[in-house]
Amino acid sequence: MDEKGKMMNEAMIPRSFRLLLELEKGEKGIGDQSISYGLAKGDDNSFTNWNATIIGPPGTCFDMGIYMLTLRCGDNYPQEPPQVRFTSKINMTCVNQSNGVVEPSKFAMLKNWNPACNIEALLTGLRHEMTTPANKKLKQPPEGSQY
Numbered sequence: 001m002d003e004k005g006k007m008m009n010e011a012m013i014p015r016s017f018r019l020l021l022e023l024e025k026g027e028k029g030i031g032d033q034s035i036s037y038g039l040a041k042g043d044d045n046s047f048t049n050w051n052a053t054i055i056g057p058p059g060t061c062f063d064m065g066i067y068m069l070t071l072r073c074g075d076n077y078p079q080e081p082p083q084v085r086f087t088s089k090i091n092m093t094c095v096n097q098s099n100g101v102v103e104p105s106k107f108a109m110l111k112n113w114n115p116a117c118n119i120e121a122l123l124t125g126l127r128h129e130m131t132t133p134a135n136k137k138l139k140q141p142p143e144g145s146q147y
Helices: 015-028 119-129
Strands: 035-039 049-055 066-072 083-086
Touching: 015 035, 015 119, 035 119, 049 119, 066 119
Parallel strands: none
Antiparallel strands: 035 049, 049 066, 066 083
16 A cells, blocks of 8 residues: 555556546537536647536526636646636635635535546536535626636
């Protein structure tokens, strides 16, 4: 076992290969059609900076809103979670209202990050967070507002 208690013989997929697989899935639109994601710049061979979109869930104050985000997958992704920031203004309990950053301490998926999670799961988790009682009826900024 290593210092984090993981089995040494567990196969670890290299970061770049893992992110390439995530990019291919995002580009093909496989999975949840209410989210999309891809590289911020097509020539980013480091797979670091990503753009994403979440379509707000029906029956909430986010209903059919289009919310833009940026993600930064650091050198230690997926062992460490990406940094996530809404560029569209949004009122959610886990989002810093001054800069749009999703606060890891206020969003369980980031706080309890599991390297098996991926960008798609993270975006789906944020969309689900929009449906929680704490968020689904919050007054939202005017459509099109940006941080």
